[in-house]
Amino acid sequence: MDFSKLTEILPTGAVLLSEESRRVYECDALSAHRVMPGCVVLPDTVEQVQAILSYCHTNDIPVVARGAGTGLSGGAMPHAEGVLLSLAKFNKIIEVDPIQRTARVQPGVRNLAISDAVKSDGLYYAPDPSSQIACTIGGNVAENSGGVHCLKYGLTVHNIMQLKLVTIEGELITVGSHAFDSAGYDLLALLTGSEGMLAVIVEVTVKLVPKPPFSRVLLAAFDDVEKAGNAVAGVIAEGIIPAGLEMMDKAGVRAVEDFVHAGYPTDAEAILLCELDGSQGEVETGLNAVEQLLTRYGATEVRVARNDAESDLFWAGRKAAFPAAGRVAPDYYCMDGTIPRKHIAQVLSGINDLSKKYKLDVINVFHAGDGNLHPLILYDIAIPGELKRTEAFGSDILKLCIEMGGTITGEHGVGIEKISEMCIQFSDDELEQFHAVKAAFDKKGLLNPGKAVPTLNRCAEFGAMHVHAGKDKFPELERY
């Protein structure tokens, strides 16, 4: 493939052709899968993005767009004969409108940078994926990222208003608007979570929400996982929508307690963390109600954080679950299935059975409020065959999620990682419909080829995120 022509379209330094410079981009956070990109381009204007895509379209060159590369499903894994289009230079907040409560930002702006920029207006951007200090808004849109607080505040799709995108033909199109409704099909929803398969996003308008005046966390311990699962349903049945509702099993509690000393009860079979926000009075009334309810559901202990510092400490344990897993095993593999809440206990017991079958330990942490599971399978890549066994175990967990009426991915995306399981979750007709939608935007199939939707005749190789010796590609990032 001849990429040298790209140097004519782009300024000096914006095209990386040497092996050393391309090496940096060979994987995202699913680092088990590495491919050297054919070339890397770093445009800094929309016109350049248009020119690159138009050139690639004319010359049938595959294009993979990339933000910060923090994705866990291999969505930004490069194409060996293709262009890796980094949007890293699109890192400006274009406009903040505190009255309209919107911010117009470039796709390479980090998630947390948006909230930081509008803090003085008493506003913030609600979706908070755990990698928010590093992940970019463009990547969040591509994956429809969630976070701890999405039960109450929604996913990325609920928190953006407008996208500017460039099609593979190089055309600049605006979808959505700064109004509540837009004309025509809801392309904003379609583009969100489309994993870079349909277009390249060059601008995002996000909604901003007023910072709640008060928030507080409560910790409850249970001597039985089923009781904890039922308590989660009980909170919802009571008409309470917590800002966050998290669950961790015994293995998880022990691993994090050894690590961060959050004061978690290590004899508990499961713990719940429940955060409420709003006005102080509302939160205090709510916490009281939740405390009584959890006790009724069999909590052996309920602790309400006395101040912000204690709330932070309660959260610190939960947020340390991934690195804690990295301390107790050489490698771990993170899953992302979502199930109806009522099946939490049953799925946990299923995962435990699988753990015995595959002879691999597992730590379970959940976004329990919305049924999103993150089982962390512990393994050692140095032991021959163990990665393979881990992947088979992970695949069985995803199958279990589908059987329970859930889905293979709640917030990490399909990428290349879960492409095989897509064949289980969707029928051939449904996959064909996905391919038809892809073709409506990208007839030649040049954008992020081979990701997100498997071809019918062959489900692609199955991969895994594996973390060696507690070090993933971004060890400084929180993962929870």
Place this chain on the structure above:
Amino acid sequence: MQEKIKIIQDQIANAIEQHEPLKIVGGDSKAFLGRNIVGTSLEMSDYSGVINYEPTELYITVRAGTTLNEINNTLAKHGQMLVFEPPQVNARTTIGGVVATGLSGPRRPYSGSVRDYVLGVHCINGLGKELTFGGQVMKNVAGYDLSRLMTGAYGTLGVILDISLKVMPLPEFELTCHQSLSLDDALAKMLELSALAIPLSASCYDGEALFIRLSGDEKVVKTSSKTIGMDVFEQARQFWNELRDYKSSIFNSKNNIWRLSVPVTSVLDVGNEPCLIEWGGGLYWLDSKRPAEEIFNLASAAGGNAMLFKGTDPQQEIFQPLTDGLLSLHKNLKNAFDPHSVLNPGKMYATI
């Protein structure tokens, strides 16, 4: 119900063979919406019933022909609701029509729209294929979000069979306040209130007074009503229901009624024509004799869009014209779902 699905598939097969498009009909309560189209009726009202409702899972799965009335009653028994407050035009209004038109009620700016609460659909595309997208769980990023794409697509992409919607708890307490204000002052007040951490759930300016609804924890609602310093309005339920169901007096006009969705900070020149404003300044209902082009320009200049809600000229285009780039994507998508163009063709735009 499998029989009904087979009937629909046969109707689609027949439509393809005869080159005779289908016109999807639910409760027919919103037949006045969208462009006039001809076609063989595909009736959905006999495909009804609640399939699954689990209050603690916060979702309900219903067949498209289920009346909104039945759904609202079912949810209310468990202290829950459809938080996007869909218009109940009459007793026959079905959930299929609500999702197909994507229209939300007064609570929309504060709690989200229909599509925000759509979790999944089971549908039949224009090739007669039975497909399921999304599901019942809150978080699901497997595959493209085709259930949300179908929301507001006016039946042009598929026949929606079953829909799973996220439901939310009914507010413990509601209170409406009002105050006589000029249009400019009312708009400013709506923006000012939106910036406060108070449980707003609806806002409306009817040309004379501003109405503000607060919903949530009783103590918080009462404290907030004092903060905003307006008088309590007693006939609130009727007022908001009429607004939600397009029964407010502006909808009785003999002129065109336009619905303009614009950014909340825009200042629209409504002239002397009667208008009603909701959604914190983001939705204008305009009773206008102005030509369509002028209204479309008014909306687009403000960064929004207009829709002819009730028109006097059956030939008039209804929806804001799309840019060439957008229209071409729309055509490609229509072709991806309904290549023979048998499902409500022309209902939104002439070519899709």
